[in-house]
Amino acid sequence: MKFLYLKYLFALLISFVIASCSTSSFFYAPSKKLAYYPDTSIFNVEEINFKATNGKVLNGWFLKPKQKLIVATVLQFHGNGGNISYQFQFAEPLVKAGFQVMVFDYEGYGNSDGTPSQEKVLDDGIKALEYIKQRNEVKNTKLILFGQSLGGHLACVVAAKKQNLIDALIIEGAFTGHKLMAVYVAHKYYGAPKWLARSIVPTRYDAINDIDKVTIPKLIIHSTEDATCPFFMGKELYDKAGGSKQFWEIKGGHIQASHLYPDEFVKHFVEIIK
Numbered sequence: 001m002k003f004l005y006l007k008y009l010f011a012l013l014i015s016f017v018i019a020s021c022s023t024s025s026f027f028y029a030p031s032k033k034l035a036y037y038p039d040t041s042i043f044n045v046e047e048i049n050f051k052a053t054n055g056k057v058l059n060g061w062f063l064k065p066k067q068k069l070i071v072a073t074v075l076q077f078h079g080n081g082g083n084i085s086y087q088f089q090f091a092e093p094l095v096k097a098g099f100q101v102m103v104f105d106y107e108g109y110g111n112s113d114g115t116p117s118q119e120k121v122l123d124d125g126i127k128a129l130e131y132i133k134q135r136n137e138v139k140n141t142k143l144i145l146f147g148q149s150l151g152g153h154l155a156c157v158v159a160a161k162k163q164n165l166i167d168a169l170i171i172e173g174a175f176t177g178h179k180l181m182a183v184y185v186a187h188k189y190y191g192a193p194k195w196l197a198r199s200i201v202p203t204r205y206d207a208i209n210d211i212d213k214v215t216i217p218k219l220i221i222h223s224t225e226d227a228t229c230p231f232f233m234g235k236e237l238y239d240k241a242g243g244s245k246q247f248w249e250i251k252g253g254h255i256q257a258s259h260l261y262p263d264e265f266v267k268h269f270v271e272i273i274k
Contacts, residue, residue, distance in 0.1 A: 026185075027080055027116075027118075027150060028106075028117075028150075029080055029081045030081075030082070030110070030116060031082045031083050032083070034110055034111070035082075035085045035086060036085045036088075037085065042096065043066065044065075045063055045064075046062040046064070047059070048060045048131075050104075050127060050131040052107060052114070052120065052124055052127050053127065054114070056113040056120075057112065057113045058105065058107065058124055058127065059110055060102060060103055060105060061084055061088060061104075062100065062135075063091070063100065063101045063103070064137075065096065065100070069098060070098060070099070070137070070141055071270065072141050072142045072144060072167075073100050073101075073102070073132065073141045073142070074099050074100070074143075074145075074146050075101075075129060075132050075143065075144070075145050076088075076102065077128075077146070077147035077154050078090075078105075078148060079149030079255065080149060082109075084109070088103045090148060090258045091258070093265055094258075097269075099269065100137065100141070106121045106124045106125075107120045107121070107124055112124075118178060118204040121150075122204070125155070125158040126158055126161065129145070129162055133165050142167040142168070142273045143167050144166070144168045144169070145168070146170045146171075146172075146269075147170075147171045148173055148174075148255045149172075149173045149228065149254065149255055151174075153171075153174045153175050154207075155169060155171050156207035157205045157207060157210045159210075159214045160211070161210075163215065166216060168216055168218070168219070169214055169217070169218045170218070170219045170268070170269065170272065171218075171220055172222070172257055173222060173229045174207060175207070175230075176208040176237060177203055177206030179202070179203040180208070181229070181233075184230065208240055212240050214241065217244040217272050218243070219246045219247075219248060219268055219272055220237055220246070220247050221250060222234025222250070223254065223257075224250075226253065227253065227254065228254040235247070
């Protein structure tokens with residue numbers, strides 16, 4: 001009996017930690033130090049800065065292929081860890097194939113000001129989309145919104161609000177909602193009762209509640225071996241989505257499609273804008 005009491009007390013404490021997930025490392029694990037840089041012998045790299053609604057300066061890179069006609073433009077929403085120096089590499093096959101790609105850091109990541117939260121990250125995504133649309137070299141190209149992991153969840157919500165600004169949505173390894181992801185982790189890894197975690201974990205928006213509002217073409221990528229965001233969440237997002245949609249089931253770790261299947265990865269981006 002005492003052991004059971006201690007177990008639930010521990011689960012409760014874990015759940016309270018997760019309850020602060022809008023600002024905690026459970027969802028946001030930023031790094032300020034840039035560790036890697038794009039190969040400027042392969043790409044043209046432009047450092048960009050634009051402002052969030054609260055006035056914080058957000059930093060990013062605009063990557064363009066050398067000596068190739070632009071196929072289309074991609075706005076990448078990266079995952080919860082590190083910063084753009086760790087994340088741009090997921091888009092390298094696209095740049096090599098002729099796509100121009102913008103990747104940026106949310107507030108508190110890399111050289112971006114501020115601190116992340118659910119509300120701020122959503123605003124950051126919207127402002128990034130508005131920024132890229134006003135660039136001259138983007139105006140006559142098709143624009144794909146590409147989100148991975150936390151960025152995939154975010155991309156669904158941004159697309160639902162601003163789909164008039166984009167031509168297609170591609171997400172990889174996304175979760176269905178902040179609360180749902182926290183509950184999954186709390187229960188699977190800490191044994192917290194689902195009802196307990198569900199009752200105290202905050203959420204401001206959920207991809208699963210918005211993806212059915214997105215009518216533009218969509219591709220959902222998820223690995224059956226994903227140990228970070230469970231495969232069933234990718235399937236739930238696909239099932240809830242309406243309109244033109246595809247599901248690409250892969251093998252391998254979390255958000256590894258561009259590394260493990262680079263040719264097929266690029267092919268999907270080309271086909272979705274035809």
